[in-house]
Amino acid sequence: MSKAVEAVSPVAAHQKPVIEKKPMSWSNIALGAAIQTFEVSTLGQPFEVVKTHMAANRADSIATSLKKTYARGGIAGFYQGLIPWAWIEASTKGGVLLFTSSEIDYRARVAGFSSSWSGLFGGVGGGVAQAYTTMGFCTFMKTVEVTRHKSADASVSTWRIAYDVFQREGIRGLNRGVSAVALRQMTNWGSRFGISRVTESVFRGKDTGRKLSNMERLASSAIGGALACWNQPLEVIRVEMQSQTKAADRPKNLNLFSTAGYIYQKSGFMGFYRGVTPRIGLSVYLTVCMVFGGDSVKAYFNNKSQKSAAPANA
Template structure:
């Protein structure tokens, strides 16, 4: 009886293997890619959207049509590019690289920890947004807002460099980073939403076939949807602009913080005041997200495939 038992083959549980999670390749070329895409975005449609959005957030009684007329009156087409050189270029050439570097690293760590691609994308976007705010976006965003709003103040002919120097002399680094806490909150919710919603939309397009490669149109639509829906946090953007605005208003409190700024906006403009400028911001967000998420993924995939194709050709 014991011998019979010894000869019976023991059933073994088949090993279930999961495909190894691949870390998105990241190098100095990828960081440079992020900077290049962001600079292209801001130099084309990005800055006009930014200028109109900032004008409406700072001048909450103006409609889109009025904002466009006033912006054009400040200098024609060039009025829509106020703050582009050097501040928007400095910001764009650094924050794009910071975003791709940080978000890729956190995305990978989250997937290794067992999170889904959607949650990993959200965590990566949040971390990338915070990193942007506290590295270069604080002072660049402040100076861009100064350029859009200072035309109503005395001394409008003073150069942008002189204004930055005066602020630094008067208030130090803290002054140049006025409103950075609002920028950080905006950016972490911005990119957390953009990446997260984009990944969720991609999952919906894939359906049950989770490994299916999306078409270019599906990826483009995912990016656009993520960009548009990420604008739910417009109140943070209006608060940020008000904190950094150079528009002279007699009853505006001094030394505004997040809470006092929100209270002031609500008292002056009610609940809808927090959503001034949301329409041009949707346009900006869609365009930016398409450039960074769809464009970034497409270009990175192209350059990552080239070495593989070269290797196949070499061995053919």
């Protein structure tokens, strides 16, 4: 038997299947950045603003939050923090997540972990990487935009606020609440990837090698995204730590534990879940954009490249 035939022979039953590492595609990273920027520029930022308002003003219902947000600036009020902070975050966090999670996922599978556990580990690592690169600073500035309307510096530009914070506290000040962001992102993406993989396995059933349809992939991602919102307490803590809302009884130097105690004292246990409904809406919308939008755009460019290549091969 020739070496060429041996190379494609079926793997023996006792041998482990070869785990291939997915190649890094810069075009996919650019596509992810473009889709996430589109997502945040349409319905994503309104969901984000309402979610943040409810987490910072825990006595407000969804209806009250919508009315107050509209009163702050009409339709534009729902896009506070979009330019430049949400755009910076959207155009960078996808690439960071893809690169880090793919590498950890591969290493975990090589080490013998299942696809579900590998996805969870990849999501955790990717979420932490997001937080400590761009998201800590961007979420802080977005929260400043949404929560400073009652402050004396409401007329000051956020660029000026960022400069003043940097002058007083350095990089640490601009990343206030980044520990809560890291915990939120690691549990969020760990849960999303892990639950999505489990849901995909349920859809496949006994036929583990079956390729899922677009609807099944969308449903898996949507379920993973929605159920990942169990960590809403971390989001509320993050918003409170970064909030510019002033209160006489609010501790000055907040950390994770003192912030959690303050929220519980003021709003009780349910205060930790304020804003979870718009966050679920945000997660589902992001999934629709990334799964359906991403697949559609990829298919369009693939078909276009195949058509352009056809005459050359004729």
